[in-house]
Amino acid sequence: MNPQRLDEVRNCLGIDETTTEILRSFFDVVKDGIPGIIDEFCDCIIRDPLILRRTNGGELHLHCLKQSLIGWLNSALLGPHVGRPYLESRQRIGKVHVQIELPQEMMFTAMNCIRSRLLVIVLQTFNDAKQRNATILAVNQILDLELTLMLESYRDQQQEQLKTNERLATIGQLAASIGHELRNPLGTIETSVYLVAQRLEKLGVQDEGVQRHVDKARRQVQLCSKIINDLLELARSRPPQLQIVDVERVVDEALEALGLPETVIKRKLLAPKLTVMADPEQLRSVFVNLLENARDAIGSSGTLEVEGFTVKDGTAIWIRDSGPGIAPSDQSRIFEPLFTTKANGNGLGLALCQRIVKAHGGTIELERAGTGACFRFWLPQALAKDSEMTNVQSA
Amino acid sequence: MVQSNRFLVVDDNREFAQDLCELLELEGTHGVIALDAEEALEQLERESFQGIFTDLRLPGQSGVDLIEELNRRGLSVPSVVMTAYADEQVVERAQSAGAIDVLSKPLDIERWLALARRLMSTSNSGPPNAGDSATPPSSVSRERL
Numbered sequence: 001m002n003p004q005r006l007d008e009v010r011n012c013l014g015i016d017e018t019t020t021e022i023l024r025s026f027f028d029v030v031k032d033g034i035p036g037i038i039d040e041f042c043d044c045i046i047r048d049p050l051i052l053r054r055t056n057g058g059e060l061h062l063h064c065l066k067q068s069l070i071g072w073l074n075s076a077l078l079g080p081h082v083g084r085p086y087l088e089s090r091q092r093i094g095k096v097h098v099q100i101e102l103p104q105e106m107m108f109t110a111m112n113c114i115r116s117r118l119l120v121i122v123l124q125t126f127n128d129a130k131q132r133n134a135t136i137l138a139v140n141q142i143l144d145l146e147l148t149l150m151l152e153s154y155r156d157q158q159q160e161q162l163k164t165n166e167r168l169a170t171i172g173q174l175a176a177s178i179g180h181e182l183r184n185p186l187g188t189i190e191t192s193v194y195l196v197a198q199r200l201e202k203l204g205v206q207d208e209g210v211q212r213h214v215d216k217a218r219r220q221v222q223l224c225s226k227i228i229n230d231l232l233e234l235a236r237s238r239p240p241q242l243q244i245v246d247v248e249r250v251v252d253e254a255l256e257a258l259g260l261p262e263t264v265i266k267r268k269l270l271a272p273k274l275t276v277m278a279d280p281e282q283l284r285s286v287f288v289n290l291l292e293n294a295r296d297a298i299g300s301s302g303t304l305e306v307e308g309f310t311v312k313d314g315t316a317i318w319i320r321d322s323g324p325g326i327a328p329s330d331q332s333r334i335f336e337p338l339f340t341t342k343a344n345g346n347g348l349g350l351a352l353c354q355r356i357v358k359a360h361g362g363t364i365e366l367e368r369a370g371t372g373a374c375f376r377f378w379l380p381q382a383l384a385k386d387s388e389m390t391n392v393q394s395a
Numbered sequence: 396m397v398q399s400n401r402f403l404v405v406d407d408n409r410e411f412a413q414d415l416c417e418l419l420e421l422e423g424t425h426g427v428i429a430l431d432a433e434e435a436l437e438q439l440e441r442e443s444f445q446g447i448f449t450d451l452r453l454p455g456q457s458g459v460d461l462i463e464e465l466n467r468r469g470l471s472v473p474s475v476v477m478t479a480y481a482d483e484q485v486v487e488r489a490q491s492a493g494a495i496d497v498l499s500k501p502l503d504i505e506r507w508l509a510l511a512r513r514l515m516s517t518s519n520s521g522p523p524n525a526g527d528s529a530t531p532p533s534s535v536s537r538e539r540l
Contacts, residue, residue: 183479184408187500191414194504198421225501 001152006087009148013141020079022138027077029125030118037117038069041110073114076146090146094153104154111147115139168337172235179228179235186221186228193217230348233285234337240279240360247274247283247315251306254287260295266305274308276315276379282356289349290319290375296342297323297373314381318367320374331366353377399442401425402511405435405449405458406477415448418504422511432456436464444472446514448507451478451485459485462492473514477502 001009010016030037042065072093080086097107118139126132197214200207248267255265276283294304302322308315326334326341333339335354340347357364361380368374402419404426406412416426424445429435431454435447449458456464462474476489481499489497496510 180479183500184411187477187479187502188408188411188414190501191411191418191504195414195417195421221501 001087001091001149001156003082003084003087006082006149009145010081013144013148015081015141015145019138019141020081022134023077023079023142026122026135026138027074030077030121031074033121034070034073035066037114038066038073040117041069041113042066076142081142081145087149090149091153091156094150095157097150097154097157104151107147107150107154111143115143118143171337172231175231176235179231182224182228186224190218190221193221227346227348230346230352234348234352234355238282240282240356242277242279242360244275245278245280245283247276247308247317250280250284251287254284254291257284257288258291258295260291260304264295264298264302264304266303267307274310274315275381277381278360278379279356282359286353286356286377287319289353293342293349294319294321294323294373296345297321299323310381311378314362314378316376316378318374318376320368320372322372325368325371326366326373334366335364400445400515401427401442402514403427403429403435403438403442403444403447403449403472405429405432405447405453405461407431407450407453415507418508419511422508422515424511424515430454432458432461432464435461439465439470439472446511447472447474448511449474449476451476451480451489459489459492459494462489462494466493475507475510 075086075089119136122132122135122139126135193214197211200210251267291304291306298304298321304322305320306317307320308317310316330339330341334341335350336347337351338347339351354364357377357379362378364375364377366373367376401424404412404415404419406415406428407430409428409430412426412428412430416428419426426448427438427442427444429438432449433455435449438444439447447462449461451458453461458476458478462476465472465474474492474494476485476494476497477500478485478497479500481497486497498507498510
């Protein structure tokens, strides 16, 4: 939607300056009660399992959601309801709805909840029929406008996401094909480099430089192999094979794979035996990628922290580092495939983590970006307690 | 048929196959190269090898097809499949055919050498059974950093 289209919709709904004045007057009446309206609204929608999953961050996340809803309702009543800034703020809301996969019908439920509450307040507040009717009309007009804007931006975002998904699928197939083909020549390089080293040793060549270059070449082959593996994993979208997994064991395996010494790791897995329903191999991949990023962030000094505990209907894990954090300009892009801030990064790690976590029905986010980054992911727990762990396998 | 302590290396990438033969020489044995399954079968009719290292994707029949054909002919030779296309289906089919392991390319050379040494040391006491490898057969060495 553009500003011209916004004006058309406003005209269609009969919204004019008088409407804006009425709403502002109503705001003065209702402003102290808005937090209460939002509390009621949240109590109503939070019970929906789909919404519940999105607010699995507990009180902090719910608090942020409520603050953002209060801000939205305040601006809806105060206006101005014209121009690009107003339009763009509503489009951002639509984008978030698509990103969190909010079903479209939830918008109607949400708006209906707020509409009912506001109209009750109008009926209770205004004795003068003319003023009461004008305010009822204005409230309905503005909520209809808000709903129209959200639905349009939701549709636009969905279409954009579909195009992106198609593009990624094509790129993924191409990448997978190239990846497979690259493995053969990489295999030849690996064996040839190994043979060079063996032959030199047999000849009694004791040259530190030779060994250094041989080791470097082998490491680079392994790095290429990892890039290919990540690309293929991203392209393949293998559904997770769920089983009860011991989180501590997966963390141990990830640390071992990365060669991270225990001295830099601080762990707080608070449940005696923290478990999660997950594909062990994919879960390990998530930990490897997050811990690898954290390791690269702290360099030669610093600490990493892994924390996890059971929350409502699932398990939440935090990975924190004491590195420099993530620049504000990069934060919105970090989960994009091929986006990287590292000199030697391939830009696939976080995209892969997000894909895996989403495939498990979970969520992942950057919770803190300054003075060290903190990533948080949550996975739903469909089964019973930690103590009833069965069929636990390592990744 | 000639009894042999050699290995058969089946791969359409000649250079890679030559490297594997060179690795075998470092271990005190030798490799014979076949570029496809048909050539491999001809070699196997002439010589009894200690083991077979075969690529999965070959011109014509695949490496697994080769192993299955050997089973049909009653030729029992310990076989290892190598592939750049490892996934669960590949591993399952290779195991069902009787492969003792499936290795992902690029190879974990130490693991490959360990397999070769094991096959060399057990060749006199009979071939290892499928699933009786040094490492769990379902684990494909695919994740390397």
